[in-house]
Amino acid sequence: MNREKIGIIGSGLIGRSWSMLFAAADFDVEMYDIDEKQLQGAMAEVRTQLAELERLGLLRGKLSAEQQFSNIRTTSEFEDCVRGAFYVQECVPENIELKNAVHTRADAVMSDTCILASSTSALLPSRLAADIKHKNRFIVAHPTNPPFYAPLVELVPSPWTDSDVVPSTKALMEKIGQVPVVLKKEIEGFVLNRIQYSIMREGWGLIKDGIVDVDGIDKVMSAGLGRRYAFMGPFETAHLNADGMKNYADRYATMIEGVMSTLKSNDRFGGPVLEQIRTELEARIPLCDLQERRQWRDRRLAALTQLNQRIDAEDAK
């Protein structure tokens, strides 16, 4: 086989998604997991998901679902997964000791040019690979869940990441159809979770102060802000909502600064407010209906992807 090899360490929710994305771009994917049953489950699910994407017309790349599936193989030998790979994506649980142990093990086998990327949701790259020989080849590539429908990948280098690693990883992400955003330096929570948590913090405070209920906050996002955020961000929104960003500031700066000065402050993520949010959510979506609701969500994510693809194709004509 002459194609470039990608190693995937961990075959849970995120590892199996990465394997599909790389397989669609015709890479030779080798996936390892400490648990053989997880690997078998991952392969069965990848096959089902690829067939479903093919049925919906949402497969990426030019290969059929079966051809993409045949690009993925599994191994129960850690070293086999890493050896010969030009890029390794670590997808083990969010535990710093576990991740450090996995990186140390990969360090011993990876080539000097290989890139070792972690899927971590929040751990700083400088803490994940401080002591390995190849720490200059390490980067965080944090996907969004579900990666197939939410293509953002945050790329976070550490202070000692080689200068070629960021552009190479960015190019790789673009090649497989993901949307990379590069952070110039590391910060807790990266960008996506910082923004997500700032929305949650404000919603939390508004609920706590009796201004709105959980359903109200969720509707403000799903029927209001989220409609635009599905295809454009807050700054472009502002730019379009006036005659450009400068005019937006001329018109609204005083009002915005006034509201910003009253934004809710940090609170404990627990106690009576959590109880209120939990109770309201479980009345609306009982825990026994979560799976059905996830399917409801995924149908909409698939339809949104189809819509964006159709309009992008029309715009390109």
Ligand SMILES: NC(=O)c1ccc[n+]([C@@H]2O[C@H](COP(=O)([O-])OP(=O)(O)OC[C@H]3O[C@@H](n4cnc5c(N)ncnc54)[C@H](O)[C@@H]3O)[C@@H](O)[C@H]2O)c1
């Ligand atoms: N789930 C999400 O929404 C999401 C989104 C973005 C990033 N992430 C990050 O991705 C990473 C993986 O998350 P996940 O949701 O796929 O977790 P998961 O629990 O679904 O899967 C983890 C897998 O790692 C395997 N594993 C455990 N120890 C191992 C080892 N030593 N070597 C090899 N495999 C091992 C487990 O058997 C399991 O299959 C985490 O760092 C998480 O924070 C998760």
